[in-house]
Amino acid sequence: MKGETVREIKIPVTRVEGHGLITIHLDGGGKVREARFHVTEARGFERFCQGRTVWEMPGITARICGICPVSHLLASAKAGDAILAVRPPRPADKLRRLMNCGQYIQSHALSFFHLASPDLLLGWDAEPGKRNVFGLAAENPQLALDGIRLRAFGQEVIAALGDRRVHPAWAVPGGVRTPLSPEARDRLAAKLPEARRIAQDALHLYEKTVPAWAEEVETFGNFPSLFMSLVTPDGLWEHHDGRLRFVDSDRKIVADGLDPSRYDEYLGEAVEGWSYLKFPYWRPRGYPEGMYRVGPLARLNCCDRIGTPLADEALGRFRKSADGKAVTSSFHYHWARLIEIVAALERVGQYLEDPEVLSPRVRAEAGVNELVGVGVHEAPRGTLLHHYEVDETGVIVKANLIVSTGHNNLAMNRTVAQIAARYLNGKKKIPEGLLNRLEGGIRAYDPCLSCSVHAAGAMPLRVVLLGPGGEVLDEVVRAP
């Protein structure tokens, strides 16, 4: 580390999935020298997958996370498809996509309504005791209720297929276990209009409210970077298959049609001693210049269009806000998330009208035909890769999981530094609004720290200012 850190501020992060910590390093003049976002848990899923069969992997890896088990389930099943060397029957592909749409709806709704909207609607400087989902319920009960209903709809989509809302062991190598029943289809169809109404209302609310947060939009991770996501062969928004595309801040395509299974050729992973989370980067630009972002913001920046009318209309407004270039403020992850809810609901509508989702031909059975399999998938938080190597009998020899939050690691660090520089510089005490903005900056990415280091829990907020000799200069503690 260059230079000298005179003070260090530590901030565990709340209202995200998992355990994290922010440290801010100040120089003698109180200027922010460096800020880091640390992921402080370690789990080791990759190690204990070894010795298990490829057929068990969806069930095992789904347990990485209680928020996005579906993403791991689907990425794992796809890696399994590759090892079986089969293409799942078409109905199975549609059903997997349908479940993933449910996953986007429930996960994005949780992120926006339960975790993020208290800041957006009650204000970044609102009293911490009220700036949560309960405060939101007191201030805007309709919105809080809408959030719960919308999330419940997403979960119902998942449960209709996988028999349960969390950890459905439904997708398997070669396809899925069961199709949708006509009863479940009708039940979901009946609830779809309300979900659509809620999503549109939330989108309009965001678009109406966001001018009030111009300063935050400017400072919450607003910098040029690459963006990576899957797109269809036609360049459309994609969430379950396709090829990887990289665009830059001008939305110029930097690389396209990349085979996700060869990720190793263009994605590097750097390790820093202060975080359990690795730092992936785009190899051609090196580390750390090869910083890229993934997730809703990246998917909307990468795709040519989404492919459904309401979502494309919203995408038009989103694009216009950046004059057709990439939207570079991570604050707008929230916006992108709402547009993706609209998109996912439109897709759900299409699948529910498709008789193929009721087909019983949903599973291709085969033995071990390839010894390496990579499954790529767009989780709500971004591109997720499961890479397995098996022996001749289908037992895992090596597993490598590259999760969405990992891809955003460099960008989250840059975001923290940007916010700290704007709100802390020169101040002797830690202002409450700064803590919340730092967390908010991280929260915009909706990181899943549990997933990122393949771990779970609630966190207290603690900030410590350390003097040159390590003495505590100031400390702020907030209960989880």
Added chain:
Amino acid sequence: MIQLRIDDTPVQAEPGETILEAARRAGIRIPTLCFLESLSPRGACRLCLVEIRNWNGRLVPSCATPAQEGLDVVAHSEKLAALRRTILELLFAERNHICAFCVSSGHCELQDLATELGMDHVTFPYRFPALPLDASHPKFGLDHNRCVLCGRCVRACAEVEGAFTWGFSGRGVETLVEPDLGGPWAQSPTCTGCGKCVQACPVGALFEKGKATSEQVKRPEILAEVTERRPRA
């Protein structure tokens, strides 16, 4: 007919019948794990322990103890329930029983017994042994992590299929069920691939390949059905 009492109920038994068989015919449920109808009793798991009042309260496995005239059997008491829970705890602590992604979860006799007997936690330290998984057979897999050493596979293979593929190797806690006293299963010269061992296995230790979490449903009763249908000499 032999007259005995089980849980203070008068019960009749045919000569040669065990206490367990007499109890079952009288509608008295005694939990079992290593016992499987049509296979010879082995008395390995001790879950079917009963207390004989007029044998100074001696504990005997009901699956392997012949019913005898005048026996006063206690099949259910707080003491027996505690003993059975302890046996289950020891089974769970001995190997790596992780229901969350097990092929047999939801259709597992060990899991069902834990529920039935109220074993809601394990008080012994888990051993977490590093045990291998043999997936070499084209149709079936063997996961030692989930094996409870009940020996139902060994008996099914020997007594019903007549192949004598399975046996125990090692001693005590290190014991493993292995094909021809050493795998891999695919290279077994005796295995006929009939799958009776898989159907007999009460847990997820033997499973059909390709099955994912909770998908392995077994039919241990087919062993009795097969035996029943055979022409007798």
